[in-house]
Amino acid sequence: MTGDDVGHASPVPVGETPALFTGRRWFFPSALLHELDPDAARPGRRPRRTARDWVVDFFCFMLAVLVGALAADALAGNPHVPDGLAVVDQVAGALACAAVWLRRRWPLGLAVALTPVSFLSDTAGGAGLIALFTLAVHRPFRCVAWVGGVNMAQVPLFYWVRPDADLPYLVSVVFVEVLTVATIGWGMFVRAKRQLLLSLRDRARRAETEVRLRAERAQRLAREAIAREMHDVLAHRLTLLSVHAGALEFRPDAPPAQTARAAGVIRESAHEALQDLREIIGVLRAGEADDTGRPQPTLGALDTLVAESRQAGMKVSLDHRVEDPAGVPPSVGRTAYRIAQEGLTNARKHAPGTEVAVTVTGAPGTGLTVRVHNPPPEGEVPPVPGSGQGLIGLMERATLAGGRLEHGPTPQGGFEVRAWLPWG
Known part of the structure; x- marks a missing residue:
């Protein structure tokens, strides 16, 4: 069991895999990858074990087998345990070690199932501790308190019924109780690390969202400023066009040269006004413009x-x-x-x-x-706010x-x- 073994919680969609995990997915727990990138998981199915998951699970299995083997060796020299009961104990311990491979899928169910098995079987003690650690990583404290409390409560009764052949009763009880508390505490520490990582991820996402919103607001303000500038120019074009058109209307007997000059001004002003109007429409598609402002320099x-x-x-x-x-x-x-x-x-x-x-x-x-x-x-430039x-x-x-x-x-x-x- 490694310090970053993490489990499930309610996932928060992120849209894309963080850059930290790109190219390193094999190194992280599948549950953590699922938390940070739930869209990458296959619909309706659990995420596949990563290479790191397989290594950790194999290590947990071998640890449970090793503890079970040490317990089986101690059973052989314990006069308080009959031979028939020792055989049943070892069979139950072997099944408990095999069940360690299910710890990621059913952490609560496995811990509950191994609680009575650990009471009846000395060789299942290692698998029971691994199940408690997994429960502390994957589930909230309420579940851990109930299951862990039952496991700790049955330790004195277990050594009262089946005393250890080498250690005194009080030493055996204290040692197992301390080991159980340390295992649960380690699992809760790993869970806290995982929640901290997810919290930092969420804070980073909120910061990115705020930066994007500020950029969008700056773009909207820029478009509104451009719309105000275009309003002044467009009003000038249309006013000029109206004046010359009115002159042609009220002076139908004007000389041909003057009429041609006025028509040229009207044509040019209409063309420029059309270009400015197109720019205004492009601005107004993204933001509202007002009719205030002042002429801008060119x-x-x-x-x-x-x-x-x-x-x-x-x-x-x-x-x-x-x-x-x-x-x-x-x-x-x-x-x-x-x-x-x-x-x-x-x-x-x-x-x-x-x-x-x-x-x-x-x-x-x-x-x-x-x-x-x-x-x-x-030289050094003093920071300027902006x-x-x-x-x-x-x-x-x-x-x-x-x-x-x-x-x-x-x-x-x-x-x-x-x-x-x-x-x-």
Whole structure:
């Protein structure tokens, strides 16, 4: 019997096997694997014994046989036990040792059945102790107290009826009682270890759930912010379209050149409004948006952002290589601006004193690339409080814009944020 021999309890579904057990299933008890990964068990059937289970069960069987053999040898020299009773004792002990293989399936039934057998058979004592240990591991204390109490209560009576030939009565009783208590205590300790492991597993699952919920909340907030920004832009487009359409309605005699110019503005505004409306619908599928907010900066405000960062004491180099900055769609420009802003903010918090490089490149048809890179900081950086959800919001922005964003440490020890946004 090993210290991590565990049993059954009400399983808690986990959905997948923990990484700790991947590739090591043979090393752990099948009951523990069933507790941590009940979905892996075959429906309606008990989990198969692992290699570790077979080793432990064989060890328990051999231990029961060894104790039974020692007891059988003591019976041969005990004048208080007739030869016929010794034969019956050994037969009952052999059957009890064979029953040890059933200890995982029926721990309570085996312990109850071996209680009277242990009273009648000296050679079944080892199997009875193993059954008590298994009961303490697999069942709650209430069952262990009843069965263990009966076993301990019959020990004085057993040695009164069949005294030991070598030891005094009191020494025999005390030795067996202490051995029984130690066996039950060991089993309860193993059960407590198993419950602690399951408790830690549940706490880890709750922590993972909380992290996932925080990430989902950050994504929802980012979508709501994007929806507010789109509301301002869409309202501007529709207002412009309405003004020019109204001018055509009330000035039917306008010159052809003016009419053509107004029609071009209406066509362009309608096209832009349609694109913005598609983005709004994509945002509203996951969260509600309100009609409040303020206009957000675009790519044209990137120079101002860098200048403000420099005034705040940061070392920032800007490499702006966009062929037609004015032709960048407003939604793409806003996303690029927010990516650069978040990258500068993170560099200011986690790598103070370093020179941050901001690079913006792109052209119509190839897309817009934004890269923010900072080298590793010199010396120890004091911890800065933060939610850690800013990059999650940027990834959501880039995804909604049809692009992608990657971030992480560089081989040199710095940190880089790189995003690609479509520019068609």
